[in-house]
Amino acid sequence: MSASSSHFGPHLQHTGTEPTKARSPYRLRLVLAIGGAILFAVAAAGAFLMSDPATGVRELGVVAALLAVLAIIDAVVVARRMHREGRPRHRG
Template sequence: MSDRRRPAGTREDAPRARSGAIGRRFPRTGTEPVTAQSPLRLRLLLSAVFLPLFVAGAAFFGVWAADTGPGDSPARGTLVALAAVCAAFVLLAAADLMVVTGRLRRERDTPGPH
């Protein structure tokens, strides 16, 4: 990086050291610290707690929807929608759990400052 000014409208390449899997597309523009990190242990705890709860919710609403008759309240469609929402949250929690465990493993394997 040089000290000369770049023409307006051009972007300089961002460092890839703390980038995501694909890399940063644009340089940082906010005031957050360069070393800002997500609270990975809290995300791990929340994903680990809510994953089984959402699995149980999806199963519960799915079974309830299967046992619902034509005139019952709540309607079968409502229960199926709740089961689908819980299933979507299961997928999100599982994906977050995989991402967080991978990042924690990568942090543990990289040597720290000497």
């Protein structure tokens, strides 16, 4: 085993087996982030509107709301990266 094969990072040379211009599936990630944000926002709203404070469902609503916020942040990050790389956000 060579010294460079035990390390990871951009300093490694191209071996020929990985794609040289690999791209992340930003469209899929954006769709999943938006879908997750909607799903968790609806779940949080349902938990807050239909729960009895003594049942503990509100805590699940708080968790769902936090997950919705994280999904929105992920969607914003993906949209910015798509814009920065000049990729279209939709087909057309």
